[in-house]
Amino acid sequence: MSAPRVVLIGPPGAGKSTVGTLVAELLGVTFRDTDTDVETETGSVIADIFVDQGEVAFRRLERAAVRRALTEHPGVLALGGGAVLDADTRRDLCSQHVVFLDVSLADAARRVGLDTSRPLLLGNVRGQLKQLMDARRPLYGEVASVVISTDGREPADIAGEVVRTVRGTGPAGEHRP
Numbered sequence: 001m002s003a004p005r006v007v008l009i010g011p012p013g014a015g016k017s018t019v020g021t022l023v024a025e026l027l028g029v030t031f032r033d034t035d036t037d038v039e040t041e042t043g044s045v046i047a048d049i050f051v052d053q054g055e056v057a058f059r060r061l062e063r064a065a066v067r068r069a070l071t072e073h074p075g076v077l078a079l080g081g082g083a084v085l086d087a088d089t090r091r092d093l094c095s096q097h098v099v100f101l102d103v104s105l106a107d108a109a110r111r112v113g114l115d116t117s118r119p120l121l122l123g124n125v126r127g128q129l130k131q132l133m134d135a136r137r138p139l140y141g142e143v144a145s146v147v148i149s150t151d152g153r154e155p156a157d158i159a160g161e162v163v164r165t166v167r168g169t170g171p172a173g174e175h176r177p
């Protein structure tokens with residue numbers, strides 16, 4: 001059993017996958033993403049899981065992937081944007097060093113653009129993102145040890161700040177406000 005050095009959370013477009021990869025390089029550890037874990041486990045891309053099995057089934061798969069990764073991944077872990085919707089996941093995150101990568105609606109919408117791999121954002125990207133961010137902001141805040149704003153910043157700059165929060169903390173959770 002080993003816990004991640006840092007867990008990244010935040011809405012789609014926050015840069016969890018992009019920044020997480022850089023953080024892992026800086027720390028000399030591996031990067032893992034629960035979205036990728038679900039896709040590997042099922043052999044399907046997330047967009048297809050939503051179509052074929054529905055969101056409830058996806059959340060069940062996601063919950064299992066998060067639980068597994070929290071107990072067996074010793075590096076940098078990025079969670080899917082909606083993973084914090086699960087109360088058991090939020091409880092599990094209480095003992096972890098969790099960084100909330102925050103992003104404004106404008107920057108997130110610009111970053112995800114017309115990418116069709118995010119099923120919850122299809123149709124009206126800005127409207128869907130706004131609804132989702134408004135509903136989830138309190139949940140991200142509830143489990144975050146640290147909040148880092150990513151607006152207008154380069155991924156490398158953000159990754160450096162994440163690493164400083166990791167190095168500035170002792171046991172997981174010590175940084176918690």
Ligand SMILES: Nc1ncnc2c1ncn2[C@@H]1O[C@H](COP(=O)(O)OP(=O)(O)OP(=O)(O)O)[C@@H](O)[C@H]1O
Nearest residue numbers: 011012013014015016017018081111150153154155
């Ligand atoms: N700080 C940044 N500035 C500009 N573009 C960025 C930044 N961070 C990420 N991006 C770009 O935004 C897009 C989304 O980034 P990424 O996939 O890392 O987000 P995510 O938080 O992992 O999203 P999801 O929850 O959908 O997995 C990518 O095209 C990426 O290159």
Ligand SMILES: O=C(O)C1=C[C@@H](O)[C@@H](O)[C@H](O)C1
Nearest residue numbers: 012035046080081082118119
């Ligand atoms: O915000 C969300 O609910 C999602 C974000 C992605 O990371 C994927 O987990 C999936 O597309 C759902």
Ligand SMILES: [Mg+2]
Nearest residue numbers: 016017033035
């Ligand atoms: Mg991602």
